[in-house]
Amino acid sequence: MTSLLSIERLSIFYGGIQVLHDVSIHLEQGEIVSVLGANGAGKSTLLQAVSGLVPIGSGSVFFRGEKLNSIPPYEIVRKGISLSPEGRRVFPTLTVEENLNLGAYTRKRMKDEVREAKDRVFSLFPILSERRRQLSGTLSGGEQQMLAIGRALMSSPKVLLLDEPSLGLAPILVKQIFDIISEINSQGTSILLVEQNAHKALNIASRGYVLENGHLAASGPTASLRSDKKIQEAYLGGAALKKRPFPAKTGQS
């Protein structure tokens, strides 16, 4: 059986420096899979490689059995993989609605589908509907994150790649964003989620992977990852977990 998304022995180099080593990850239809790792572990690089933004050194990425290596980013979206990048990356001088329309750029001639996708985004994030004519640079950080996710959904992807959607958000918003991620998933979109908020990321996912310095250090069902002593200490704040469910961020890139 072929996986929906299958990353096989992927290695990535920046210049001469290797940042991913033989990483294999798969995502099945209907799943949420989390990828955890410290700053610089290579999480964003992994998602960017799937999206075609960074060249693949060795190994392969398959989507429904089709090899994606060296297919340009704008073709990969068309195939059904959409990335909400780290740091949101909304287009600040464009309105909320223009940002969303660009998310549906691959289907810009299909007016009905674009309208349906937009309605769906507005029902997930009602605030975006209120702000549709506002320049997205004037949105709050949380609203920008919603816009980034909404924009990624506009192409009606089969696979949604989320890079640190909770980065820099207040706890109340973090909860809201994770609830919406679950909802998106229950509507039929499979999700590969990169997070530093390990606690939340493991709660929402069925399986998880841990990246350490570009190597896959652990993987498995979330229950077994959560009970792993080393992972508890490194990513779940050890014994302090109950007191500090939202570990402070050590930095952002």
Place this chain on the structure above:
Amino acid sequence: MHVILEQIINGLTIGSFYALIALGYSMVYGVLKLINFAHGDFFTLGSYLGYTVLVFGAAFMTAHFGLWGALIAALVFAGVSLAIVGLIVERVAYRPVYPAGRLPAVVSALGASIFLQNTIMVGWGPRFQAYPATLIPNVHIQLGSIHLTLLQIMILLLSFALMGTLYYIVQKTTFGAAIRATAHDRKTASLMGININKVILFVFTLGPALGAVTGIMVGMYYRQISFTMGWNYGLKAFTASVLGGIGNIPGAMLGGLILGVLEMLGAAYISAAWKDVFVFIILILVLIFRPTGILGEKTAEKV
């Protein structure tokens, strides 16, 4: 009073020349962060091609299509030719050096400019060429106390129609949003499914084509063209695009029009000999007090 109004209209006329050329600089800068120094020479080459069509093809075309047919033929021929030249220059002079960074691209752009200028000189000779005088009926129109020519009205109509169309495409269509998105963040734009190469293709064909059309209008307005005129117009238009906020398309239009009007008012009320100085003083003031230009990005990005 009518002097000031007439000067404003004259200023809008030459301002729309600057604006149309400035669009080429600004679109290319927006998408590629490259100052296309060859753009002024696209304008010159367009003017010469139009000249050739009008001088050598005029008799034939006027006989078959009438005067307006000949004019349209000149505009279309020069526009299409320069769109192709623009693409070739992008392929040959710029694309190979993008990976090497911005400085090599600037040098390459200067090289392309010199190459085009010399090609024009070799092709048409180093002396001034005169556009045919009797092309547009020399009709004078009196609007109240303001005095206009038919040619001037046509130039204003065509310029504003072109600017209006471009404004609509860039500000109101999804492809226009894609151009603005690409200018802002190429990587993320490609994640939207935008093929950056198509955007580059668009700006490198439309910009030179607009320059060519402007070249013909300038030839008809001043009746005299030279192979070096691209420098002067290019510099003014580049100034206009900085004034409006380089990379910003409505800004280029606004900057061009403002520059033209200021230049004409300066020439009328201060000194015609100092009009260029006046223009650059304005530029310096804008750069001191508003370095991003009038409509330049306010970069309200949240991190």
